[in-house]
Amino acid sequence: MVENLNYTENMKLSGGHSGRTLTRNTFLNFVGRAVPMVVGFFAIPLLIKGLGTERFGILTLIWLVIGYFGIFDMGVGRANTKFTAEYLALNEREELGHLIWTSLFLMFSCGIIAGISVYLLTPILVGRILNVPPTLIIETRQAFYLMATGIPLMLITAGSRGVLEAQQRFSLINGIQMPAGIITFISPLLVLHFSNNLVPIIMIILAIRFLVCLTFLYYCIRSLPELNWPRKPKLSYAKKVLRFGGWLTVCNIIGPIIVNLDRFFIGSLLTMEAVAYYVTPYQVASQLWIIPQSLAPVVFPAFSAYSVGQQDKVISLLQKGVKYVFLLLAPITVVVIVLANPFLSLWIGTDFARISTPILQLLAVAVLINSIGQIPYSAIEGMNRPDLIAKLHLLEFPIFLGLLWFCILKLGLIGAALVWLFRAIVTTFVVFWIARRLVPSRKPSGLKIKARFIIGTTLLIIGLYFSAMTPSLSTKIAFLTAIIIGLGVLSWLYILDDSEKEKLYLIKSNTLGLFMDLIKLFG
Numbered sequence: 001m002v003e004n005l006n007y008t009e010n011m012k013l014s015g016g017h018s019g020r021t022l023t024r025n026t027f028l029n030f031v032g033r034a035v036p037m038v039v040g041f042f043a044i045p046l047l048i049k050g051l052g053t054e055r056f057g058i059l060t061l062i063w064l065v066i067g068y069f070g071i072f073d074m075g076v077g078r079a080n081t082k083f084t085a086e087y088l089a090l091n092e093r094e095e096l097g098h099l100i101w102t103s104l105f106l107m108f109s110c111g112i113i114a115g116i117s118v119y120l121l122t123p124i125l126v127g128r129i130l131n132v133p134p135t136l137i138i139e140t141r142q143a144f145y146l147m148a149t150g151i152p153l154m155l156i157t158a159g160s161r162g163v164l165e166a167q168q169r170f171s172l173i174n175g176i177q178m179p180a181g182i183i184t185f186i187s188p189l190l191v192l193h194f195s196n197n198l199v200p201i202i203m204i205i206l207a208i209r210f211l212v213c214l215t216f217l218y219y220c221i222r223s224l225p226e227l228n229w230p231r232k233p234k235l236s237y238a239k240k241v242l243r244f245g246g247w248l249t250v251c252n253i254i255g256p257i258i259v260n261l262d263r264f265f266i267g268s269l270l271t272m273e274a275v276a277y278y279v280t281p282y283q284v285a286s287q288l289w290i291i292p293q294s295l296a297p298v299v300f301p302a303f304s305a306y307s308v309g310q311q312d313k314v315i316s317l318l319q320k321g322v323k324y325v326f327l328l329l330a331p332i333t334v335v336v337i338v339l340a341n342p343f344l345s346l347w348i349g350t351d352f353a354r355i356s357t358p359i360l361q362l363l364a365v366a367v368l369i370n371s372i373g374q375i376p377y378s379a380i381e382g383m384n385r386p387d388l389i390a391k392l393h394l395l396e397f398p399i400f401l402g403l404l405w406f407c408i409l410k411l412g413l414i415g416a417a418l419v420w421l422f423r424a425i426v427t428t429f430v431v432f433w434i435a436r437r438l439v440p441s442r443k444p445s446g447l448k449i450k451a452r453f454i455i456g457t458t459l460l461i462i463g464l465y466f467s468a469m470t471p472s473l474s475t476k477i478a479f480l481t482a483i484i485i486g487l488g489v490l491s492w493l494y495i496l497d498d499s500e501k502e503k504l505y506l507i508k509s510n511t512l513g514l515f516m517d518l519i520k521l522f523g
Contacts, residue, residue: 022298022317025170029294032174036181037290043185050192054133058140059198062147075245075252075386076106077158078300082382083241084166085301089308095237097226100163102237107159111152118148143198150206153213160216164223166301172219180212248381250390254397258423262404262416269408278413280348281360285336285367291328292371295321296378303382311439314379318435321375327491329368331484336364338467338480355413361468362417366424373428376435383438392430396423 048056080103087096122144126132132140164173187208188201221227263282267275299321306313336343340360344353380389400423407415467479492501 021168022302025168025298026295028170028174029297030290032170032178032181033290033294035178036185037287039182040185043189046189047185047192050189051196051198054136055196055198058132058136058143059201062143062198062202075248076103076110076241077155077162077245078248078381078386079103079241079244080107080159081162081166081301082244082304082384084163085304086308088166089305093226096224098231098234099237099241100220100224100227101231102233103162103241104156104159105233106238106241107155108152111155114155115148115151118151119145122148139198143202146199146202146206150209153206153209157209157213157216160213160220163220163227164216165297166304167223168298168301169219169223170298176212176215176219180208183208244384244386247386247390251386251393254390254393258393258397258400261401262408262420265404265408266413266416269405270412274413277352277355278359278416280352281340281344281356282363284343284360285363288329288332288336288364288367289371292325292374295325296374299375300378300382303379307383314383314439318375318379318439321378322372323495325372325375326368327495329371330487333364333368334464334483334487335480337361337464338476338483340364340468342473342476359413359417362414362421366417366421369421369428370424373424373431376428376431379435380431380438385434385438388434389431392427392434396427 047059051059080100083099083103084096087093087099122141126137126141126144161173164170184205187204191201191204194200263275263279266278299317302317303314306317341353341357344356344360348356377389380386400419403419403422404416407419409415411418464479464483467476467483470476470479
């Protein structure tokens with residue numbers, strides 16, 4: 001199915017880190033994430049029905065705990081991708097083999113430590129921290145023990161995948177991950193025909209992870225001749241990846257805390273009912289992250305490769321990445337803001353929508369801004385400065401903590417959403433500033449804010465506000481159509497460059513030609 005190609009041949013066939021390759025790989029990532037998500041959308045209600053609410057809640061907690069213990073890779077997986085792309089760009093083939101084998105050894109060792117930690121903490125988690133029903137304690141403890149054994153597999157999988165990401169082998173990566181993600185949702189449903197016990201379900205999930213790990217490791221070794229035989233780990237390479245990965249570990253510890261802390265504050269300062277009113281719109285808004293999460297793994301190795309002597313390409317890729325994330329997400333965000341109330345009313349209920357609608361609208365804007373900021377975030381890491389991101393997190397954490405506590409007490413759920421939006425704006429501004437300082441452009445900025453652009457943007461915001469406030473669905477749709485058309489006009493005039501406009505003209509001509517041919521064929 002997959003050719004045994006070395007890196008040079010892969011890059012020649014795929015176009016290296018060309019715009020076409022990055023676009024294609026981003027699309028592959030999007031499909032690879034979206035398809036299992038759709039399967040999960042239909043599978044989760046069946047799992048809840050078959051397992052029962054309590055067992056399903058325990059299963060989600062197991063996934064959460066095991067996922068969080070992924071921080072035990074000490075950032076080595078991301079460092080492995082970064083330095084693999086960098087060494088390939090410099091053609092340092094001899095060092096490459098030692099680097100990758102050292103990284104894989106470190107990740108396996110970290111996985112063993114993490115697995116033992118989860119195993120030892122399981123009695124405390126199940127018996128004291130988690131409110132597990134007495135009838136499910138033994139079953140839950142066994143499930144945690146089993147899942148702890150899968151942590152080394154998870155980290156080795158991440159390390160092997162990182163080597164393929166550095167080579168832009170995303171067709172292969174998604175060819176493995178997408179079926180695995182689908183089977184992960186489908187296989188528990190098959191087990192439910194025989195038992196609703198968590199232990200056999202976890203065993204099936206572990207078997208899938210084991211096969212995925214072996215598959216990634218196999219193709220990782222086949223992808224580069226330097227990996228055909230194991231190399232002894234070297235201390236110098238271990239120090240190199242751990243130095244880079246250590247700062248990433250700081251980000252991986254603080255980042256999830258910042259993202260999830262708001263709901264814990266709401267639960268302690270307000271009520272558990274308020275948590276539901278907040279978490280539900282948050283889950284809806286967070287689905288917008290699928291676009292930047294599809295793009296970030298693609299541009300990160302490209303930033304890493306360009307950082308060694310091709311700074312103009314770093315700037316170009318940064319500008320294009322930000323532009324495309326905005327062009328893809330902005331219309332979707334507008335739809336979410338305008339139709340938030342009717343969507344929530346239809347999905348959950350009118351009373352629920354009345355409280356959660358403004359939360360969803362604010363968080364949708366916050367996710368849009370945060371998504372744009374993920375591109376300079378990847379650029380900074382690719383330029384070997386993850387320490388700057390970690391220091392930013394350390395600086396903003398206590399400020400965010402204080403603001404969150406104060407605003408929830410004074411403004412309730414709206415306060416929590418406003419703080420999230422404020423943090424997204426400030427963080428995105430800072431990472432842009434850092435990225436431009438690290439790689440100053442040799443060309444004058446082509447972005448000139450004109451009066452027409454400012455007036456047009458202001459009118460769009462006003463239209464967005466009134467369309468969200470009007471109770472009539474038909475009026476909302478009319479406003480929405482006008483706003484999207486206006487957004488398209490502003491994008492055409494001020495965001496797209498001449499080459500991009502020519503490509504759109506070509507796509508339009510080809511599509512129109514195909515349409516006319518179909519009319520002639522069936523007419």
